[in-house]
Amino acid sequence: MMTRRDVLLKCAALGSLKLVAPARGLMQALSAFEAQERNPAATQWNEIGPFYKRLAPNVSHLRAPGDPGLPLAVHGRVLDTRGNTLPGATIEIWQADHRGLYDLDGYRYRASLQSDSAGTYAFDSVMPGHYPARVCQHIHYIVTAPGHAPLITQLYFATDPVFDGDPDRNYTRDPLVLSRELIRPVLLSGDPNAIQASVNFEVVLERL
Amino acid sequence: MTRARLSVCAALVCGWCATLGAQQLPTEVAALSTPSPATMVVFARTGGVAAAICDDGRLRVWSIPDGSLLRAIELGSRKLDIIAISSDGRSIAGGDHAGAYTVWDASTGAPRMAVKMRFYPMAMVFSPDGARLAIAPVGEPVQIYDLSSQRMLVELQRPIGGSAALAFSPDGSRLAAGDADTAVRVYDAHTGRLLATNSDFVLEPLAAAFTADGKQLVTGGADKITATLDAATGKKIRQSSKLDDPVSALDVSPDGRLVAATLLHADNMLMPAPVIISDAASGRSVMKWLPTTLALGGGWTADGRLLVATSDDKAVHVWRVH
Numbered sequence: 001m002m003t004r005r006d007v008l009l010k011c012a013a014l015g016s017l018k019l020v021a022p023a024r025g026l027m028q029a030l031s032a033f034e035a036q037e038r039n040p041a042a043t044q045w046n047e048i049g050p051f052y053k054r055l056a057p058n059v060s061h062l063r064a065p066g067d068p069g070l071p072l073a074v075h076g077r078v079l080d081t082r083g084n085t086l087p088g089a090t091i092e093i094w095q096a097d098h099r100g101l102y103d104l105d106g107y108r109y110r111a112s113l114q115s116d117s118a119g120t121y122a123f124d125s126v127m128p129g130h131y132p133a134r135v136c137q138h139i140h141y142i143v144t145a146p147g148h149a150p151l152i153t154q155l156y157f158a159t160d161p162v163f164d165g166d167p168d169r170n171y172t173r174d175p176l177v178l179s180r181e182l183i184r185p186v187l188l189s190g191d192p193n194a195i196q197a198s199v200n201f202e203v204v205l206e207r208l
Numbered sequence: 209m210t211r212a213r214l215s216v217c218a219a220l221v222c223g224w225c226a227t228l229g230a231q232q233l234p235t236e237v238a239a240l241s242t243p244s245p246a247t248m249v250v251f252a253r254t255g256g257v258a259a260a261i262c263d264d265g266r267l268r269v270w271s272i273p274d275g276s277l278l279r280a281i282e283l284g285s286r287k288l289d290i291i292a293i294s295s296d297g298r299s300i301a302g303g304d305h306a307g308a309y310t311v312w313d314a315s316t317g318a319p320r321m322a323v324k325m326r327f328y329p330m331a332m333v334f335s336p337d338g339a340r341l342a343i344a345p346v347g348e349p350v351q352i353y354d355l356s357s358q359r360m361l362v363e364l365q366r367p368i369g370g371s372a373a374l375a376f377s378p379d380g381s382r383l384a385a386g387d388a389d390t391a392v393r394v395y396d397a398h399t400g401r402l403l404a405t406n407s408d409f410v411l412e413p414l415a416a417a418f419t420a421d422g423k424q425l426v427t428g429g430a431d432k433i434t435a436t437l438d439a440a441t442g443k444k445i446r447q448s449s450k451l452d453d454p455v456s457a458l459d460v461s462p463d464g465r466l467v468a469a470t471l472l473h474a475d476n477m478l479m480p481a482p483v484i485i486s487d488a489a490s491g492r493s494v495m496k497w498l499p500t501t502l503a504l505g506g507g508w509t510a511d512g513r514l515l516v517a518t519s520d521d522k523a524v525h526v527w528r529v530h
Binding site: 152 | 305327346347368369370372388389390410411412414430431432454474475476477478479
């Protein structure tokens with residue numbers, strides 16, 4: 001598996017990176033990446049919203065066969081601020097369906113997951129719709145791990161039409177999006193009749 | 209979705225209403241003139257003062273029922289998320305989206321207290337005597353302030369996600385909180401000591417109100433029920449049958465006989481949702497009323513009237529529902 005360092009070196013070798021002073025600039029960039037890998041910043045907090053529900057099932061396939069909406073795969077790691085992966089972390093997620101509606105009576109599009117031995121987690125879902133009283137598409141997270149401060153946050157999508165293709169400039173259109181960092185790029189794959197969206201969302205917890 | 213809307217009581221204008229016993233239809237008792245629509249309205253327990261956040265960046269205060277404007281407080285660039293009013297109508301508290309909180313003198317418009325916090329408010333409530341203000345900033349512990357000294361008296365424990373509902377007991381000695389971790393907690397309002405916890409909800413309790421004798425606590429929320437708890441132990445005494453939507457606001461009548469519950473349209477909280485009046489002792493529904501426009505606030509007055517507000521671009525409409 002390629003590391004970020006490998007990718008950066010390969011990009012430089014292929015001329016994908018424009019370096020003013022190639023050798024020095026490359027090393028600086030590498031140092032920055034490696035520092036971030038070693039000491040990632042804690043993931044930004046975001047409000048919990050009103051529809052959290054306890055006792056969600058431990059299921060990673062939230063999207064049932066035939067469910068309408070854009071299939072969405074979310075994956076990532078749970079880390080601490082020293083860059084250590086956190087196996088056994090609990091990741092509670094909940095979201096609206098493709099129409100923007102929450103299931104309050106059952107547990108559709110709700111799950112309580114555990115990170116694996118490598119600190120990774122993944123689930124299959126659908127791209128959430130726009131809840132009528134909320135600006136952005138989003139997925140709620142509560143992440144807990146022993147010895148770490150619980151994290152409440154939300155995942156947003158750079159492809160959300162609300163951002164007009166420019167989340168850097170337009171993320172404040174939703175007053176509840178307090179950090180650009182929570183808006184993640186979306187990888188679209190598959191043929192036009194079966195497009196799948198994929199998002200990486202790494203979660204960094206603060207140690208107590 | 210935003211939880212700030214949860215502090216806005218959903219209304220009950222027209223639409224349909226079903227009553228048991230004598231027919232009693234809502235009547236408009238005041239039209240409070242405003243050049244821009246209101247987004248939240250509060251009534252003093254006296255029934256003589258109303259205040260509203262208006263879209264033109266002003267906090268307006270009216271005398272009711274005559275409807276005369278007492279004060280229009282210029283907010284500048286501040287965007288208030290929610291407001292609260294003391295029982296006597298003399299103090300109005302507002303919290304904005306940047307985490308700045310102010311208490312104004314309702315008659316002069318002068319600030320009485322200003323506090324800066326990390327985040328915007330989820331809930332605020334004055335103690336019954338108006339001397340203290342409890343603030344629940346989103347995701348943060350509840351803080352109780354003394355208005356005369358402008359100092360924080362106590363900070364409650366930190367539930368994950370903060371608190372969405374606050375209620376003082378009638379004697380001001382206890383504070384109940386509906387917390388985002390789905391528990392209802394009752395604290396000593398002077399020391400902050402946790403007195404009782406109820407963990408029967410699986411979704412967030414969004415509303416709480418003590419009964420008139422302070423012995424019971426009526427709660428409700430996204431579980432779509434109301435539950436009456438023993439305020440001393442937290443143990444559930446009874447619960448309603450399943451409602452159509454979450455409960456967003458609760459208030460107990462001064463004589464303790466009736467409970468008003470405002471629901472929240474779960475699929476679109478901007479749409480009007482019913483208000484239900486039920487018998488406090490039995491839980492039996494007395495009246496259910498679906499408004500045609502979203503209610504922006506309401507509550508019982510000391511003389512036993514239930515007032516609810518709606519708004520358009522010309523006026524805040526005050527409806528007597530009971």
